[in-house]
Amino acid sequence: MKTDVEYLEFLWPMRHFLITCGTIKGESNIIAVSFCIPVSKEPPLIACAIGKGAYSCKLIESTKEFIINVPSEELKPKIYYCGFHSGYHVDKFKETGLTPQPAHKLKVPIIDECIAHMECKLKQEIETGDKNLYIGEVIEAYADEAIVKGEKKINYAKGDFPRKVYTTRFKVS
Ligand SMILES: Cc1cc2nc3c(=O)[nH]c(=O)nc-3n(C[C@H](O)[C@H](O)[C@H](O)COP(=O)(O)O)c2cc1C
Numbered sequence: 755m756k757t758d759v760e761y762l763e764f765l766w767p768m769r770h771f772l773i774t775c776g777t778i779k780g781e782s783n784i785i786a787v788s789f790c791i792p793v794s795k796e797p798p799l800i801a802c803a804i805g806k807g808a809y810s811c812k813l814i815e816s817t818k819e820f821i822i823n824v825p826s827e828e829l830k831p832k833i834y835y836c837g838f839h840s841g842y843h844v845d846k847f848k849e850t851g852l853t854p855q856p857a858h859k860l861k862v863p864i865i866d867e868c869i870a871h872m873e874c875k876l877k878q879e880i881e882t883g884d885k886n887l888y889i890g891e892v893i894e895a896y897a898d899e900a901i902v903k904g905e906k907k908i909n910y911a912k913g914d915f916p917r918k919v920y921t922t923r924f925k926v927s
C-alpha cells in the first residue's frame with residue numbers, strides 16, 4: 755500500500771553550500787543553497803536553483819559569475835544566518851565574520867573558512883518556477899590541502915528535511 759507524501763522529503767538529507775556572488779571590491783553577498791547539482795562532466799557544469807526574489811540573483815545576473823564554497827558542519831550557524839537573511843538588508847560577510855578572500859580567476863570573493871571552492875562562469879540561466887536555475891561552468895576548483903591529501907576528513911554540512919518550509923504534497927494515483 756502506498757500513501758501521499760511530501761515528495762521533497764525523499765530527496766533529503768541535502769548538502770548545504772555557501773554561494774558567493776558580486777565582487778570582492780564592490781558589493782558581495784553569501785547565500786545558503788542546497789539545490790545544487792552537477793549536470794555535466796564535460797564541460798564541467800553545476801546547476802543551482804535560487805529563489806527569484808534573492809539578492810544573489812541580482813548579483814549573479816549582473817556579473818555572470820558565482821562561486822560555490824563547501825562549508826563543513828561546524829559552520830552550520832553561519833550557514834543558517836546566510837539562509838535566513840537577505841543581502842538586501844544585511845552585509846553577511848560582516849554579520850557572520852566569514853572572511854572574503856580573492857578567488858583565483860573571478861572577481862567574486864571565496865569564503866576562506868570553507869574547505870573547497872568552485873569558481874563558476876554563468877553559462878545558462880533557466881527560469882523554472884519560483885526559482886531561476888543558474889548553470890555555471892567550473893573554471894577553477896581547489897580545496898584545503900589537508901583534505902586533498904586525505905589527512906583530514908570532510909564533515910559535510912547537511913540537513914534533514916525542513917518540514918516547515920516545504921509543504922508541497924504529491925498525490926499518488
Ligand atoms: C540550509 C539552507 C538551504 C537553502 N537552500 C536554498 C536553495 O537551494 N535555493 C534557494 O533559493 N534558497 C535556499 N535557501 C534560502 C536562501 O538562502 C535565503 O532565501 C536567503 O536569505 C537569500 O539570500 P539573498 O537575498 O541574500 O540572496 C536555503 C536556506 C537554508 C538555511
